[in-house]
Amino acid sequence: MKYQTVPDYHMHTPRCNHAVGSVEDYVKIAIQRGLKEVGISDHSPMPNGFDAAWRMDASELPDYLQEVEHARDHFSSQITVRIGLEADFYPGTEEAVKSMIDAYAWDYVMGSVHYIGDWAFDNPDEAYRWDAMDYEDAYCDYFDLVARSAQAGMFDVIGHPDLIKKFGQRAPLGSIRVDKAESLMLDAVQASGAVLEISSAGLRKPIGEVYPHTNIVKKAAAMAIPFCFGSDAHAPNEVAYAMDECLHILQGHGIYELVTFEKRQRRMIAIQEIKEQ
Ligand SMILES: [Zn+2]
Numbered sequence: 001m002k003y004q005t006v007p008d009y010h011m012h013t014p015r016c017n018h019a020v021g022s023v024e025d026y027v028k029i030a031i032q033r034g035l036k037e038v039g040i041s042d043h044s045p046m047p048n049g050f051d052a053a054w055r056m057d058a059s060e061l062p063d064y065l066q067e068v069e070h071a072r073d074h075f076s077s078q079i080t081v082r083i084g085l086e087a088d089f090y091p092g093t094e095e096a097v098k099s100m101i102d103a104y105a106w107d108y109v110m111g112s113v114h115y116i117g118d119w120a121f122d123n124p125d126e127a128y129r130w131d132a133m134d135y136e137d138a139y140c141d142y143f144d145l146v147a148r149s150a151q152a153g154m155f156d157v158i159g160h161p162d163l164i165k166k167f168g169q170r171a172p173l174g175s176i177r178v179d180k181a182e183s184l185m186l187d188a189v190q191a192s193g194a195v196l197e198i199s200s201a202g203l204r205k206p207i208g209e210v211y212p213h214t215n216i217v218k219k220a221a222a223m224a225i226p227f228c229f230g231s232d233a234h235a236p237n238e239v240a241y242a243m244d245e246c247l248h249i250l251q252g253h254g255i256y257e258l259v260t261f262e263k264r265q266r267r268m269i270a271i272q273e274i275k276e277q
């Protein structure tokens with residue numbers, strides 16, 4: 001199935017120390033691939049040295065904004081560039097993150113959970129810790145944190161909402177506890193007015209699957225929770241990665257619209273199939 005392109009709202013810059021390419025490189029590829037809108041959403045600074053190796057420093061934020069604003073203005077006749085940020089949700093950092101968010105007129109802010117306690121569960125170097133984990137507990141703890149990220153009330157988008165599966169460990173099939181934790185997470189997202197990201201990044205990881213799992217897409221659709229799309233590009237070539245596959249999943253669950261953001265205001269756009277001749 002082929003679709004008209006939709007905005008890709010998740011891409012990084014080398015400031016986070018694990019991405020390559022300038023903002024201009026990402027935007028140029030997006031234009032080549034027929035996108036009309038993109039959002040740059042690099043890993044935000046965090047307080048107290050939290051996860052400092054994997055994100056920009058607070059001192060780099062002005063330069064980040066300047067680079068994205070420059071690309072936005074320079075390419076404005078070809079593509080709309082949105083200014084975003086991927087902030088981490090980590091209990092205890094909420095106030096500092098909120099003041100960082102309030103200090104600039106973002107188009108959107110994504111909130112992501114990458115840590116359970118001191119476990120950076122999406123870091124390959126810490127994947128060995130799964131050996132000592134009860135999978136059911138890990139999934140429940142993860143969804144509980146995602147629920148709390150929505151309840152914090154400061155994020156427009158909940159990033160890759162089941163990232164916990166990244167390295168392929170799955171919750172026990174049919175786990176009632178995990179099912180409940182997922183549903184409570186979705187209740188919190190719905191109550192907060194945030195939207196979920198459907199992310200193609202999982203297709204490039206050991207799990208080999210879109211985030212979130214189709215069970216979550218199905219529940220979210222029944223609750224009328226909207227989605228936006230993100231490739232989580234850490235290299236320009238990943239922009240719009242597997243967009244059609246993500247849109248096909250949404251459409252298969254009766255979701256025919258996606259969210260776009262401007263200055264943190266939401267607008268819906270239609271997912272449009274391109275009919276084969
Ligand atoms: Zn990253």
Ligand SMILES: [Zn+2]
Nearest residue numbers: 086112159160
């Ligand atoms: Zn992330």
